[in-house]
Amino acid sequence: MRQIASEVGVQVGALYNYTPDKQTLLYDLMRGHLDALLEAFTDDPTRKPEERLRSFVQFHIQFHHERPDAVFIAYMELRNLTPENFSRIEILRKTYEDRLEAILHAGVASGDFDVPDTKIATLAVIAMLTGVNTWFRAGGRLSLKDVEGQYWQMVRKAVLAQRRD
Template identity: 55%
Template sequence: MARTQGSRAEITGPLIRDAARHLFARHGYAAVSMRQIASAVGVQVGTIYGYTPDKQALLFDLLDSHMQIVLAGWQDDPDQPPLLRLEHFVRNHIAYSLDHQEAVFLAYMELRNLTPEHHARIAAQRRRYEDALEDILRAGQQAGVMHVPDTRLATLALIGMLTGVTNWYRDGGRLDRDRLIGIYWDLARGAVGA
């Protein structure tokens, strides 16, 4: 298949992904067509198929690469005190979420649109990330510095609270990022009874 004149793989591929991410986040996966993505990039719709077999594969690729970045970016040191580990998790999660709001939104809202096979793969990656936080909470309980009745539920509640910041926070608002993250750290610490 011929590429649109003037398009280059190292430029066009990322542009397609960026346009798809933006359009899926703004309008929802089901409402976006490949034609809309092509129009946003400024290429013919057939050009997109040189980069992805279909819209489902494009969505999966976006969610998979997001989770790979999240997992690669999370570094935990089990030798550190549990509260320090939790603080690092909170700060890392919010900073990443604010810097990648559309990717985070897709990872939560469009998971339902994946095929069962793709869904299982992304869910397994998410579980690895959740397990990292749950390990911290268990260590905190064992050390007697955290008190939660159910570590799994606390894990999901904390991630939901931390991710929720992307729904309302905007740079230039009442709180700067450092103050925001400090407040969320206080909330997280309170949530685990520390």
């Protein structure tokens, strides 16, 4: 709390005009992040599953890249939530996962995708995409667009139904 106050340029007591306590502040930060995530994501169920998945991959990478601090907190501070707040955050996270799973499910139903278990594929894809935040920094060898393209190709191939031979 003292570090936050100092970076904001205020004494620590002043923070308590904005949050009842530290736990609530942490919860509000995470909640705000996940609300923004769910609000920003758009999906058009009338499009082809492959197009919807491509949109998801691009969206996820871009959204997370723009908010490295929020993403870091949302992952690393989970264990400091009270059980009640943890449950609330998990519900939001699950909601987001369900958006991806719906896409994978549609693709399996249409025969475009082939995965044995859409739930597992969902978690695998999200883990893979979120991993970008741990290493990607703008200004390096590759642009974010390059990275998006490469991850999209890997995700696409991983779930696509293979032509039989």
